[in-house]
Amino acid sequence: MLEPISILLALLDGFLLVRALDPVRNMQPRWAAVLFQTALGTGVGIGVTSIIYFILDVTGAASPAAIFAADIILIVALAWRWFRTRSAGDAPFSSHVTAPGFRWTWLLALAFGVVLLIAWARLIQMASALPVGEWDAWAMWNLRAKFLAGPGGAWRYALSPLLSNSHPDYPLLLPAFIARVWKAGGAADTLAPAVTALLFFAGLIALLVSAVALLRGAASALLAGLVILSTTSLLVWAPSQYADIPVAFYYLGAIALIFLDASPAAAGRWVLFWAGLCAGFAAWTKNEGIAFLVLILAVFIVFTFWKRRAGVTGRAGWLLAGAAPGVLLTLWLKFFLAPAVDPLVRQGASGLARLQDAGRYAEVAKGFFSNLLNLGSGVTHPFILLAILAILLRWQMEERFQLPCLIATTGLVLVFLSYCGVYLVTPYGLAWQVQSSFDRLILQVWPSFLFVFFVLLRSVADSAPATVAKSAVTRKSPIRSAKAAAAGKSPAGQKVK
Amino acid sequence: MKQPSSAQVLAACAAVALLALWSTVSFRAASEELAGPNADVYKIGEQAARFQELASALPSTGMVGYVSDAPAGQTLAAVLYGGAQYTLAPRLVTDQSVKPAPEWVIGDFSKPLDVVQFGKNRGLTLVKDFGNGAVLYRNQVR
Numbered sequence: 001m002l003e004p005i006s007i008l009l010a011l012l013d014g015f016l017l018v019r020a021l022d023p024v025r026n027m028q029p030r031w032a033a034v035l036f037q038t039a040l041g042t043g044v045g046i047g048v049t050s051i052i053y054f055i056l057d058v059t060g061a062a063s064p065a066a067i068f069a070a071d072i073i074l075i076v077a078l079a080w081r082w083f084r085t086r087s088a089g090d091a092p093f094s095s096h097v098t099a100p101g102f103r104w105t106w107l108l109a110l111a112f113g114v115v116l117l118i119a120w121a122r123l124i125q126m127a128s129a130l131p132v133g134e135w136d137a138w139a140m141w142n143l144r145a146k147f148l149a150g151p152g153g154a155w156r157y158a159l160s161p162l163l164s165n166s167h168p169d170y171p172l173l174l175p176a177f178i179a180r181v182w183k184a185g186g187a188a189d190t191l192a193p194a195v196t197a198l199l200f201f202a203g204l205i206a207l208l209v210s211a212v213a214l215l216r217g218a219a220s221a222l223l224a225g226l227v228i229l230s231t232t233s234l235l236v237w238a239p240s241q242y243a244d245i246p247v248a249f250y251y252l253g254a255i256a257l258i259f260l261d262a263s264p265a266a267a268g269r270w271v272l273f274w275a276g277l278c279a280g281f282a283a284w285t286k287n288e289g290i291a292f293l294v295l296i297l298a299v300f301i302v303f304t305f306w307k308r309r310a311g312v313t314g315r316a317g318w319l320l321a322g323a324a325p326g327v328l329l330t331l332w333l334k335f336f337l338a339p340a341v342d343p344l345v346r347q348g349a350s351g352l353a354r355l356q357d358a359g360r361y362a363e364v365a366k367g368f369f370s371n372l373l374n375l376g377s378g379v380t381h382p383f384i385l386l387a388i389l390a391i392l393l394r395w396q397m398e399e400r401f402q403l404p405c406l407i408a409t410t411g412l413v414l415v416f417l418s419y420c421g422v423y424l425v426t427p428y429g430l431a432w433q434v435q436s437s438f439d440r441l442i443l444q445v446w447p448s449f450l451f452v453f454f455v456l457l458r459s460v461a462d463s464a465p466a467t468v469a470k471s472a473v474t475r476k477s478p479i480r481s482a483k484a485a486a487a488g489k490s491p492a493g494q495k496v497k
Numbered sequence: 498m499k500q501p502s503s504a505q506v507l508a509a510c511a512a513v514a515l516l517a518l519w520s521t522v523s524f525r526a527a528s529e530e531l532a533g534p535n536a537d538v539y540k541i542g543e544q545a546a547r548f549q550e551l552a553s554a555l556p557s558t559g560m561v562g563y564v565s566d567a568p569a570g571q572t573l574a575a576v577l578y579g580g581a582q583y584t585l586a587p588r589l590v591t592d593q594s595v596k597p598a599p600e601w602v603i604g605d606f607s608k609p610l611d612v613v614q615f616g617k618n619r620g621l622t623l624v625k626d627f628g629n630g631a632v633l634y635r636n637q638v639r
Contacts, residue, residue, distance in 0.1 A: 150587025380520035392509035
């Protein structure tokens with residue numbers, strides 16, 4: 001009984017934290033803003049409570065009482081802040097474009113609901129049929145969670161070089177969260193990891209749908225939801241209890257927030273703070289997340305300076321401030337707690353010699369294309385769905401999204417190239433490594449790719465002139481904004497390509 | 498760029514909705530095995546019952562040695578070793594040859610054999626054979 005309570009408290013922590021520093025306070029539609037807060041809150045709650053537990057564990061203070069006390073203190077403090085913010089008056093205005101009613105949105109919602117229901121029912125069946133998860137779940141992630149939940153100094157075993165087959169230097173967000181739930185509940189059963197896996201999957205879908213809805217309207221968001229649910233390999237891996245879905249969640253969170261920052265209704269500096277936090281959590285989830293963190297920060301800083309956006313230093317500062325917890329924990333882990341034992345890191349210059357082997361490039365390329373094909377099957381492959389949308393709806397790049405788009409696409413491409421680079425130098429058997437992991441690496445960036453695609457796609461509710469609700473952000477009259485929209489400009493006055 | 502007509506928008510939405518429905522129904526049919534009773538192909542879920550008695554004979558934490566008859570490098574060996582590590586955690590199950598040698602060593606066998614002789618050959622004394630391939634040894638040389 002205490003296990004579900006501790007999971008709910010973590011989610012409540014996250015939701016209240018996001019509400020307290022709300023990145024989408026002024027954004028519409030409200031259902032999408034609340035869904036976004038809830039989805040982001042799920043990942044943030046899991047990340048924050050995982051970090052708190054890990055610190056409690058390392059300092060010898062981890063106990064059910066300490067876990068619940070930390071949760072209750074956090075919840076009371078955040079609820080008080082939320083109450084004060086509400087009392088002081090929530091956002092005094094709202095700014096949104098009311099899409100010119102796509103009359104079939106309800107049908108898209110119905111289709112999305114049916115697809116989600118069928119997929120969700122099957123995922124629960126799969127999670128129940130394999131409660132210990134797939135290989136890496138029991139051999140690595142949940143094994144380390146058991147050490148972190150163990151008595152006394154058992155947490156050290158999670159980082160022991162004697163676990164060389166279990167990557168003891170891997171980041172600990174997922175194991176520490178599961179250990180927290182186990183410690184709170186007093187037993188290491190299979191419920192916590194299975195529920196955590198499904199929570200991340202649900203959060204991922206909700207994050208994608210809500211973020212697209214906030215930027216491109218409900219119909220586009222539902223289409224995005226339908227496409228991601230057509231990615232059968234994502235559904236196969238969702239209940240596996242691996243860290244790839246969680247890391248995909250944090251990538252998407254960071255990318256979506258960088259786009260939301262470009263919205264005139266976004267809540268200022270906190271948006272980039274949350275983007276940084278998501279990138280930091282990605283680094284604290286998986287080694288690939290470290291590459292994402294470094295590259296997205298570098299790309300953000302370079303392109304923001306290049307475009308000479310106002311307040312560049314401050315904006316980069318908020319991003320870095322958000323990333324700080326993940327960065328510091330990862331540095332602590334990598335340099336002090338669990339020095340690298342992975343042959344990939346310790347191989348030295350011998351890895352570079354493999355770069356001269358043309359056959360390895362061919363094998364990586366072959367693995368890439370075959371795993372792209374395996375994202376779906378036959379005529380229902382998500383690429384076919386995307387092609388239909390691109391051909392029939394076409395593109396509509398708003399000027400305000402140019403910089404975020406540049407940052408996101410460059411960042412994601414570089415992250416993916418870094419994955420390919422690791423394949424090229426890996427000391428393990430390349431064929432085995434490609435076969436056992438390439439599909440999951442593609443899935444890590446897939447939701448972010450879909451998000452960028454749908455932001456660039458012409459909005460489904462775009463065929464008639466937009467009407468603009470009362471706006472105190474842009475201070476434009478509805479008539480002026482509607483005229484601007486009809487003239488091919490966004491409500492904020494940016495040109496639309 | 499020219500705006501799409503209402504018919505194009507409707508066609509795009511209808512096609513995506515129908516194909517997504519088709520995809521999910523196909524996935525449901527194709528994933529029957531993953532949701533069935535044989536989903537746990539490595540039988541990791543069964544290891545808890547197999548090692549239950551042995552686990553109660555071990556200290557609740559600390560390092561425990563491991564020996565097996567499964568040939569190293571094969572999937573069977575990795576499954577047995579990983580399964581024992583996962584099931585017996587938070588004890589750290591590690592190779593018997595580690596220094597300093599752990600006091601307790603578990604034997605994890607895939608087929609019937611002379612467990613006493615198997616232990617003797619490795620400097621181990623049999624403490625108890627729990628059956629089903631789960632054996633507890635004590636290290637003679639520490």
